[in-house]
Amino acid sequence: MTANGPFRYTSPAPPKSATGTVADAYAQMRSDFGIDNPATFVVLSDAPTILTAAWALMRESLLVGATSRTEKELVAAGVSLANRCPFCIDAHTVLLHATGDHRLAETVGRDDVPADPYQARLLAWGKDVRTPKPFPAARTPAYLGTALAFHFxxxxxxxxxxxxxxxxxxxxxxxxxxxxxxxxxxxxxxxLSPGDSLALLDDTLVDDVLVAEPSWAAGTPVGTAYAALLTAACAGAGLLSEDDQELVSKTVAAWDGSHPEPTGGWLPDRSERPGARLALLAALAPYRITDEDVAAWRRPEHRDHCLVHLIAYGAITAVARIEGQSV
Structure with a gap:
């Protein structure tokens, strides 16, 4: 395990040393998100195409647009509660405080039900986006985009x-x-102005996503950003054999959205298929990844860049499954 500030298994370069697109992304985060070098994105810096696509999806869905930031934070908080992510639950509690609704922030942080019925429905939908949408169809790019951004x-x-x-x-x-x-x-x-983050995307990703934008956000910056993230993160599949890719794909396709048991046939042994195990844990139970799981997979040729790509591949496989069940 790497003892490197907030990072568990990688050692990202200090943000002050960043250059090019990564430096531009950090600058935009500082301006538009109001947070210097958030760990949630710095941890992706060894894979710049994933970093910029993940940032673009979050920015264009959560931060931009006329729809209520409070309502989108409720969606994001619901996702984070459902995924048992303490870091993100705390972050959205803080961001709800930033909107000025301090009572709501603490209610959500305790995983209680908001007093306002519509806010309660939004929080509940964030916890399970397969349920009927409590908002008008026109808001789908913003709300579903926010949900999928935080599932990733x-x-x-x-x-x-x-x-x-x-x-x-x-x-x-x-x-x-x-x-x-x-x-x-x-x-x-x-x-904020819509679409400003798209200039950070790798040109090859933008070319690819022209025919891959999801129907629920086609023709919007959210659609472009989502498809770019899907393209960038799926590249991590190349770290696995075809058999391991098939195992990951079939297991996630059969997933019902619940938290799986700690042991069972869904999870391969780390000594036999360590890469598939890591990808599946990232997809379905990332909070259960251990030092032993990472050590079993890492070889001298597996740099931080590779680990980020493998985890991102597992994560996006789950996100794509959730997206397919939500529309």
């Missing part, structure tokens, strides 16, 4: 980042959550 981000974070959003786990104190929210309130309330 939750899996990356649970796999590769520690649970503590702030040093010393100080976000467990309400006053810290509230104060942290105030520091990003200005960014949360800014009006």
């Amino acid at each position: 981000i939750n899996r990356i974070v649970s796999s590769l980042v520690t649970e503590n959003m702030l040093p010393g786990n100080v976000q467990r104190f309400r006053v810290v959550r509230s104060l942290a929210g105030r520091t990003v309130a200005g960014a949360v309330r800014r009006e």
Whole structure:
């Protein structure tokens, strides 16, 4: 296990040393997200095409548009609660504080039901996007895009980042959550221009996604960003044999959306098929990845770049399954 700040198994380069597209992405995050070098994206920096696509999907769905940021944060929080991602639950609690609705923020952080019926329905839908949508169809790119962005981000974070959003786990104190929210309130309330993140995408990804945008967001920046992430993250399949790819695909295709048992036929032995095991854990139970799982797969040729790609492949396989069940 790598003892490197918030990162579990990789050692990302310090953001101040970033150049090119990665540096541009960090600058846009600082401006539009209001957070310097968020660990959720820094951990992807060894795979720039995945970093920029994941950022683009989150920005264009959660941060941009006339739809309520509070409502989209509820969706994101519901996803994070369903995925058992403490880091992301705390982050969305802080971001709900940033919207100014402090009571709602703490309600969601406790996994209680909001008093407002519509807010309660949005939170519940975030927990299971296979259920009927509680919002108008015109909002689908924003709300479903947000949900899918965080199904991916939750899996990356649970796999590769520690649970503590702030040093010393100080976000467990309400006053810290509230104060942290105030520091990003200005960014949360800014009006952003749609599509600005798409310039960060790799040109080859953009060319590929012209025919691969999902029907629920076709012709929108959300659609382009989602398809770019799907293309970039699926590249990690090349780290597995064809048999292992087939195992991952079939297992996720049969997944019912619940949290699987810790043991069972769905999960191969780490000594026999360590790559397939890691990909499946990233897809269905990323919080169960252990030092032993990573060590069993990593060889001298497996750099951090490879681990990020393999985890991203598992994560996007699950995301694609969820997307297919939600429309």
